[in-house]
Amino acid sequence: xxxxxxxxxxxxxxxxxxxxxxxxxxxxxxxxxxxxxxxxxxxxxxxxxxxxxxxxxxxxxxxxxxxxxxxxxxxxxxxxxxxxxxxxxxxxxxxxxxxxxxxxxxxxxxxxxxxxxxxxxxxxxxxxxxxxxxxxxxxxxxxxxxxxxxxxxxxxxxxxxxxxxxxxxxxxxxxxxxxx
Amino acid sequence: xxxxxxxxxxxxxxxxxxxxxxxxxxxxxxxxxxxxxxxxxxxxxxxxxxxxxxxxxxxxxxxxxxxxxxxxxxxxxxxxxxxxxxxxxxxxxxxxxxxxxxxxxxxxxxxxxxxxxxxxxxxxxxxxxxxxxxxxxxxxxxxxxxxxxxxxxxxxxxxxxxxxxxxxxxxxxxxxxxxx
Numbered sequence: 557x558x559x560x561x562x563x564x565x566x567x568x569x570x571x572x573x574x575x576x577x578x579x580x581x582x583x584x585x586x587x588x589x590x591x592x593x594x595x596x597x598x599x600x601x602x603x604x605x606x607x608x609x610x611x612x613x614x615x616x617x618x619x620x621x622x623x624x625x626x627x628x629x630x631x632x633x634x635x636x637x638x639x640x641x642x643x644x645x646x647x648x649x650x651x652x653x654x655x656x657x658x659x660x661x662x663x664x665x666x667x668x669x670x671x672x673x674x675x676x677x678x679x680x681x682x683x684x685x686x687x688x689x690x691x692x693x694x695x696x697x698x699x700x701x702x703x704x705x706x707x708x709x710x711x712x713x714x715x716x717x718x719x720x721x722x723x724x725x726x727x728x729x730x731x732x733x734x735x736x
Numbered sequence: 737x738x739x740x741x742x743x744x745x746x747x748x749x750x751x752x753x754x755x756x757x758x759x760x761x762x763x764x765x766x767x768x769x770x771x772x773x774x775x776x777x778x779x780x781x782x783x784x785x786x787x788x789x790x791x792x793x794x795x796x797x798x799x800x801x802x803x804x805x806x807x808x809x810x811x812x813x814x815x816x817x818x819x820x821x822x823x824x825x826x827x828x829x830x831x832x833x834x835x836x837x838x839x840x841x842x843x844x845x846x847x848x849x850x851x852x853x854x855x856x857x858x859x860x861x862x863x864x865x866x867x868x869x870x871x872x873x874x875x876x877x878x879x880x881x882x883x884x885x886x887x888x889x890x891x892x893x894x895x896x897x898x899x900x901x902x903x904x905x906x907x908x909x910x911x912x913x914x915x916x
Contacts, residue, residue, distance in 0.1 A: 564739035660813035
């Protein structure tokens with residue numbers, strides 16, 4: 557951030573009076589430009605015991621497999637965002653069951669939320685931001701080609717929990733990036 | 737938003753190519769300025785069966801009672817944000833038990849999350865953004881003087897669930913504002 561989005565004058569990066577964090581501040585119109593973490597919402601879409609993954613057609617991690625997920629937009633709920641992203645990336649309609657993982661990724665200022673979901677009728681396709689979409693039996697998940705740590709963590713838990721049939725909410729922190 | 741925070745030129749509000757939502761777009765440097773919902777994180781702090789509330793010293797809802805909560809900051813987790821807000825507003829240290837309510841407030845682009853928590857040693861005080869802080873027996877919660885719908889919804893559930901001793905996660909949507 558270089559300029560004030562309100563008045564167009566240059567901003568400075570300093571701790572405002574009465575605050576204890578650095579902010580982008582405009583000394584012309586006195587605007588303080590707060591920045592906050594963003595939510596990424598997605599689903600674990602299941603059909604006949606298989607999980608639907610998408611291969612990314614965009615950076616970062618072009619060509620790697622992901623659960624359908626993306627940035628939550630203004631005016632929607634996390635559930636609506638997860639359903640919309642599943643529709644956009646995998647052309648699939650889902651029924652959402654419940655929040656399954658909430659994973660903080662503090663080094664990139666994100667919170668990733670995945671909901672368990674069931675495909676409504678088993679149909680899916682390849683959305684604009686995907687190269688491919690495919691149902692994987694749990695024994696065949698492409699562990700070496702997953703896009704992000706939150707995808708790996710969510711799928712690892714899902715495989716383990718499928719054995720017991722209990723899917724408790726997991727809240728955790730991710731503090732690493734994927735290797736090449 | 738009137739000006740591009742990257743280059744300082746005026747922005748336009750339109751649907752960028754390949755997108756389906758209105759964004760603030762800079763036609764000079766081609767920046768697209770996305771806006772996303774913010775997370776408000778807080779706690780339901782309990783001590784000896786009583787819940788700790790704060791009376792707000794700031795707008796909106798100056799003078800009304802709230803659970804300690806506030807905007808999650810970059811580089812922290814939701815749990816860290818909830819603990820920090822409880823420290824700042826009620827000068828209280830808490831142990832967090834688990835996520836209790838996640839309430840979408842889509843008309844103001846917020847997601848409110850409240851964690852159940854226990855005061856570590858029963859001490860608390862009045863933070864800079866509070867006029868007062870007080871432990872309330874559940875029978876004496878000031879229902880007519882609560883600050884926000886998400887506070888009311890969380891406390892109503894907490895009172896009901898205390899009767900059964902079960903505190904399942906509740907995910908819901910809030911689509912109204914408090915009356916005067």
